[in-house]
Amino acid sequence: MYLFLSPHFDDAVLSCGGTIARLVAESKPVTVRTVMGGVPTLEQIPETPITRDLHRRWDRGDDPIQARRQEDEAAVKGLGAELVVMSVWLDCVYRRSRLGEALYPTEESIFGEIHPDDEAGRLLPFVILPQTEPIYTLYAPLGAGHHVDHQVTRNWALKLREQFPWLALEFYEEYPYTEDAGAVEAALSHFAAGWRLEPEVVRLDEAHVAAKIRAIACYESQISTFWESVEAMEAATRRAMWDAAAGSFVERYWRLL
Numbered sequence: 001m002y003l004f005l006s007p008h009f010d011d012a013v014l015s016c017g018g019t020i021a022r023l024v025a026e027s028k029p030v031t032v033r034t035v036m037g038g039v040p041t042l043e044q045i046p047e048t049p050i051t052r053d054l055h056r057r058w059d060r061g062d063d064p065i066q067a068r069r070q071e072d073e074a075a076v077k078g079l080g081a082e083l084v085v086m087s088v089w090l091d092c093v094y095r096r097s098r099l100g101e102a103l104y105p106t107e108e109s110i111f112g113e114i115h116p117d118d119e120a121g122r123l124l125p126f127v128i129l130p131q132t133e134p135i136y137t138l139y140a141p142l143g144a145g146h147h148v149d150h151q152v153t154r155n156w157a158l159k160l161r162e163q164f165p166w167l168a169l170e171f172y173e174e175y176p177y178t179e180d181a182g183a184v185e186a187a188l189s190h191f192a193a194g195w196r197l198e199p200e201v202v203r204l205d206e207a208h209v210a211a212k213i214r215a216i217a218c219y220e221s222q223i224s225t226f227w228e229s230v231e232a233m234e235a236a237t238r239r240a241m242w243d244a245a246a247g248s249f250v251e252r253y254w255r256l257l
Helices: 011-025 049-058 064-078 119-126 148-163 183-191 206-217 220-226 230-241
Strands: 002-006 030-034 082-085 137-141 168-172 197-204 248-256
Touching (some): 011 030, 064 220, 137 148, 206 230
Parallel strands (some): 030 082
16 A cells, blocks of 8 residues: 555645556555544634634635545545545644643744644654555655644654664655745755655656646635635646656655665
């Protein structure tokens, strides 16, 4: 199985949708595992600047998280992959300390460091994947953009590699955070001591790119966050994927040696 760890209800498709489409076209078994896939109750949602802002931007009715979950299902299944949602862990904007305080109440905090009281940050890296899921290659976020949940998921992947040294581990560059100059280089600095990474590109044809764009379009709640329209999303995504040196569309990865 080719397993893609997606911190949220969109990351794997945004960053790896073309690769997923290519693997599926080659009849490879592909699964996307959404890590922070829990749906909080109304009582669990803290009243903070970041939750108010996100729910306003998502504009998906009375249950925006469930709506995002449905978007993810449509996108992943549209690519022909299997979807597994981990319902234990909530998005960082909903996580609280044992005293009930919001751990990440602002936009600045979700792009900062992992809070020392964050149980997801402390416990998730020690979760073992089921032995019934033989993995050929594990794909995990590199940490571009420094989002807390991406850091937690990256740390989990590194711990899995420690436990299973034979595991092929690829870190994907997170789109659209990769549009920020220096985001990838900053993420790579995390691996400066003790880890060796080798850059790789996956070449994609038009069918793979088109499939990815159709999948991204399923995330209606996210379009307005990153782009002015679906058309703007397609144009920006195609620009980001085009590699002049390769002469083709690509998605970029870093293989852990």
